[in-house]
Amino acid sequence: MRAGAVAALAVASALFASGAAGDPVAPAGLARFSDVEVQRILRHGPWPPPWAPDPSSRVSGRAAAAALGERLFFDPRLSGGGTVSCATCHRPERRFTDGRPRAEGLAAVDRNTPALANVRWQRWFGWDGAGDSLWAESSRPILDPREMGGSARGVADLVRADPDLGRGWVRAFGAAPGPDDLGVLVDAAKALAAYQETLVSGRTPFDAFRDALAQGDVAAARRYPLAAQRGLRLFVGRGACHLCHLGPAFTSGEFQDVGIPFFVAPGRVDPGRYEGVKRLRANPFNLLGPHSDDPARTTATGTRHVRLEHRNWGEFKVPSLRDVAHTAPYMHDGSLATLRDVVRHYSELDESRLHVHGERILRPLRLTDAEAEDLVAFLRSLSDERAPTASGRPGSASPPRRPE
Amino acid sequence: MSAGLGAALLAWSALAAADAACLAGLDGGQALESPGYLLAYRTRPAPIPLGQHFAVEVLVCPRGGGAAPDAVRVDAHMPEHRHGMNSRPTVRAEGAGRYRAEGLLLHMPGRWDLVFELRGPDRTDRLTRSVVVE
Numbered sequence: 001m002r003a004g005a006v007a008a009l010a011v012a013s014a015l016f017a018s019g020a021a022g023d024p025v026a027p028a029g030l031a032r033f034s035d036v037e038v039q040r041i042l043r044h045g046p047w048p049p050p051w052a053p054d055p056s057s058r059v060s061g062r063a064a065a066a067a068l069g070e071r072l073f074f075d076p077r078l079s080g081g082g083t084v085s086c087a088t089c090h091r092p093e094r095r096f097t098d099g100r101p102r103a104e105g106l107a108a109v110d111r112n113t114p115a116l117a118n119v120r121w122q123r124w125f126g127w128d129g130a131g132d133s134l135w136a137e138s139s140r141p142i143l144d145p146r147e148m149g150g151s152a153r154g155v156a157d158l159v160r161a162d163p164d165l166g167r168g169w170v171r172a173f174g175a176a177p178g179p180d181d182l183g184v185l186v187d188a189a190k191a192l193a194a195y196q197e198t199l200v201s202g203r204t205p206f207d208a209f210r211d212a213l214a215q216g217d218v219a220a221a222r223r224y225p226l227a228a229q230r231g232l233r234l235f236v237g238r239g240a241c242h243l244c245h246l247g248p249a250f251t252s253g254e255f256q257d258v259g260i261p262f263f264v265a266p267g268r269v270d271p272g273r274y275e276g277v278k279r280l281r282a283n284p285f286n287l288l289g290p291h292s293d294d295p296a297r298t299t300a301t302g303t304r305h306v307r308l309e310h311r312n313w314g315e316f317k318v319p320s321l322r323d324v325a326h327t328a329p330y331m332h333d334g335s336l337a338t339l340r341d342v343v344r345h346y347s348e349l350d351e352s353r354l355h356v357h358g359e360r361i362l363r364p365l366r367l368t369d370a371e372a373e374d375l376v377a378f379l380r381s382l383s384d385e386r387a388p389t390a391s392g393r394p395g396s397a398s399p400p401r402r403p404e
Numbered sequence: 405m406s407a408g409l410g411a412a413l414l415a416w417s418a419l420a421a422a423d424a425a426c427l428a429g430l431d432g433g434q435a436l437e438s439p440g441y442l443l444a445y446r447t448r449p450a451p452i453p454l455g456q457h458f459a460v461e462v463l464v465c466p467r468g469g470g471a472a473p474d475a476v477r478v479d480a481h482m483p484e485h486r487h488g489m490n491s492r493p494t495v496r497a498e499g500a501g502r503y504r505a506e507g508l509l510l511h512m513p514g515r516w517d518l519v520f521e522l523r524g525p526d527r528t529d530r531l532t533r534s535v536v537v538e
Contacts, residue, residue, distance in 0.1 A: 039538070243512050252455060254490055254511040301457045305491040305507030361485045361512075 029222045031229035038213065040236040045210040047322075048200055049248045051120055055294040056287055057135050057190040059172055060197065068168040069195030072188055075165075077158050078142055080149030081106065086141065086192065089113040095326040096199065101334030105147035110264045112334035115327045118320055120197040123253040123302055127316045127332040128276025132303045133292075134193035136285040139185060156184035186291045201323045202384035206232070209381075224381070230371075231378025239346070239365055239375065250321035250382065257314045258362060259345070259354045260331050270333070273315035277308040325383035339379050343372045426465035426501075433463065438529035441466055441473065441522050445533075454513055454537045460493075460505040464522060473522040478505035480516045513538050 033041065053061030072078060076085040089103045090096040096116035103109040111127050119125070119134055131137030141147040142155065159165045159177045169177055172191055177184045209224035209232075211217075235241045244252050255273040262269040280303060285291050287300035297304075316332040330336040336345055347367040354362055367375065423442050427435055433444030442465040447458050460478050476495050481488035493507040510516050520531040 043538070243514065246513060247455065252511045301507055302491065302509070305493060307488075307490055307492040309488075311487065361487070 028218070029226055030218070031226060031233055033233060034237075037233060037236050040242050041210055041232065042214055043247065044242075044250065045207055045214070045248055047203055047207045047210075047248050048118075049121065051197075054120075054133060054135075054193070054197075054299065055296075056133050056292040056299055057193060058293040059187075059190050059194050062172065062194060064168070065172040065191045065194035066198050067195075068165070068172040069191035069193065071165065071168060072192055073195055075158075077162075078148060078150050078155055078188075079106070080145075080151065080154065084148050086138075086148075089141075089147075090116050095323050097327045099328070101329050101337075103147070105141070105144075106149045107146040109146050110270055111332050112329065114319065115323060116196050117199045117201040117323055118249055119199065121249050124255075124276075124317060126276070128271075128273050128279070129255060129317055130276040130279035130283060131285075132280060132283075132287045133285075133299070134196060135186070135190040136283065136287070136291075138192040138196070139189035139285055142185070142189070152181040152185035155188050156181040159184060159188065183291075186285065189285075202386055204322070204384055205381040206378070225377060227374050227377035228381040229378075231374035231376065231381075234365075234367075234371060234375050235378055240361075241346075243361060244318045245321050251318045254318060255312065255315035256318050256361075257311070257316075257354065258331075259349050260314075260316075260333060260335060261353075262314050264333060269314075271313055272332070273312040273317075274308070274310070277306055277312060280306060321379060321382050323383045325380045339376045340372065343367065343375045343379075347372060423465060423467070427463060429501075430461065430463040433461075434533060436520065436531040436533055437467075438522070438531050439467070440470055440524060440527050440529045441531070443520055443522070443531050445518075445520065452510060452535060452537050455509065455511055457491075457507065457509050460508060460518070462495075462503040462505065462520065464501045464503065466524075471524055472501060473524045475521075475523040476503045476505075477519075477521040477523070478503075478508070479519045479521070480508060480510060481519070482512060482514060482516055484515060485512070510537050 059065035073086045073090075076082050076088070078085065084105050089098045089105060090113060091098055098104075098113045100113065102111060103113040114127065122134070123132075125131035125134060125137030126140070131140060142150040143152075156177060159169055166176060169187075172194075173187060177187070205224055205228065209221055209229070212220035212224075235245075244254075244256050246252055255276075257272075264270045280286055283289070287294075287297060287303045292300070294300075324330075325339065328338060330339070330342050331345075336342050346362070347365045349362055349364040351362075351364065365371075423437075427433065427442055427444040430444040430446060432450075433446045436443045436445070444463045446461050448461060449458060452458055462476060462478065464473060464476065466472055476497070478493050478495055479488065489509060490511060491507050491509050493505045495503050495505045497503055515534055515536050518533045518535055522529045522531070
């Protein structure tokens with residue numbers, strides 16, 4: 001632990017901790033947290049955390065590439081029929097989700113549209129993690145016949161023929177689109193990734209409380225509702241939610257089976273990460289392939305060593321909880337409509353369904369109604385309540401930029 | 405001094421001088437022993453970061469004039485949760501009893517068991533060290 005963090009913990013513990021998760025309410029509107037709980041809370045910040053450009057994309061973090069990527073993101077001409085854009089499902093006014101249980105592009109998809117805020121900190125992309133970079137994942141829906149039904153040839157023809165996109169291309173890449181269709185598609189995906197890197201959710205009531213805890217600022221901490229404090233104590237305590245939803249982004253970035261039914265339709269299952277690992281290895285755009293701009297493959301460690309096991313069946317990526325109040329419905333299949341439904345799911349887990357592979361992480365929480373409400377209050381406090389800006393970008397944190 | 409480091413030094417002090425001399429080749433390493441081998445390891449970076457890839461440097465010393473292992477495997481799992489890592493580390497022999505494991509990542513806070521499997525021509529030893537990552 002860094003010296004600064006040690007000092008912060010000492011201050012926080014002296015003011016807020018009881019030494020044991022005992023007294024339910026401290027004086028003056030503050031719940032009491034054990035030393036261990038305080039440590040766990042502090043690890044969920046500060047927000048936003050540091051970020052460095054992705055070495056596998058030579059335009060990561062570049063403003064000109066983000067500007068081009070923003071144009072492409074909203075352009076339906078990337079799709080096969082010219083009717084569907086990235087923003088058809090990733091709608092800015094809905095925090096880059098669509099509000100549907102399952103996405104619908106050119107056809108119905110089996111999975112919920114994930115939010116895009118904070119994707120720049122992710123390790124794996126897509127619910128099954130078949131993408132190992134934001135740019136690789138950005139090419140996938142363009143080519144998927146159920147989503148945009150486009151092609152490398154179609155994208156390349158578009159950016160070569162459209163003067164405005166062509167100028168943006170030169171600003172982003174320093175040259176006009178080349179003759180290789182696949183190379184142009186990959187670069188378009190890298191521009192799309194550069195745009196999505198700029199989508200960072202804002203600070204939340206939880207962040208204010210967490211920082212007050214770190215600084216020993218009782219007056220500021222009191223502004224965080226007691227219900228949310230009690231829910232937070234459940235989250236890092238008896239609920240053990242922090243085992244998977246950890247760190248500033250509230251996700252391990254890895255995969256978990258949380259007991260959602262395997263079947264997506266009668267007689268049809270979604271294998272989740274099990275198939276995702278296979279697709280990752282076969283993906284010509286993965287970080288071990290020829291399209292990475294990083295000769296040393298410094299970010300390819302996860303891909304090089306990825307492990308396929310039977311337990312991956314039915315596992316899906318642990319989602320970030322930031323902005324979770326605005327991204328309903330929930331879970332990889334959108335099967336839970338509200339945060340109350342999510343909390344109820346974890347309260348009443350079917351253990352016989354969950355532990356077929358022998359894991360013993362999740363147990364039914366058996367929450368009282370009051371505890372469930374507290375946990376929902378805490379989850380809501382992880383959201384930036386400010387409306388998205390005119391461009392649809394959530395939050396206000398300024399992403400770092402590479403020098404142009 | 406942490407309890408873990410103290411225990412490691414106590415274990416180290418109990419080793420024969422020749423064994424200690426062998427393991428001293430890995431500065432700052434944690435010592436483990438089995439009937440067939442002595443082993444020292446250190447992680448890069450140290451301490452092990454939660455949710456980030458790390459490497460393990462290993463030094464293996466056969467006991468009693470035994471042969472070096474034919475293969476060294478490094479892995480980790482969470483005994484309380486009954487799951488392992490989502491990555492499969494690779495181990496590269498670097499000569500003189502040294503090995504380097506790459507591609508480990510502990511994705512969940514709590515107690516993990518680091519497992520070193522040493523396969524020789526007529527024996528396989530498993531050496532384990534518990535670590536807590538937060």
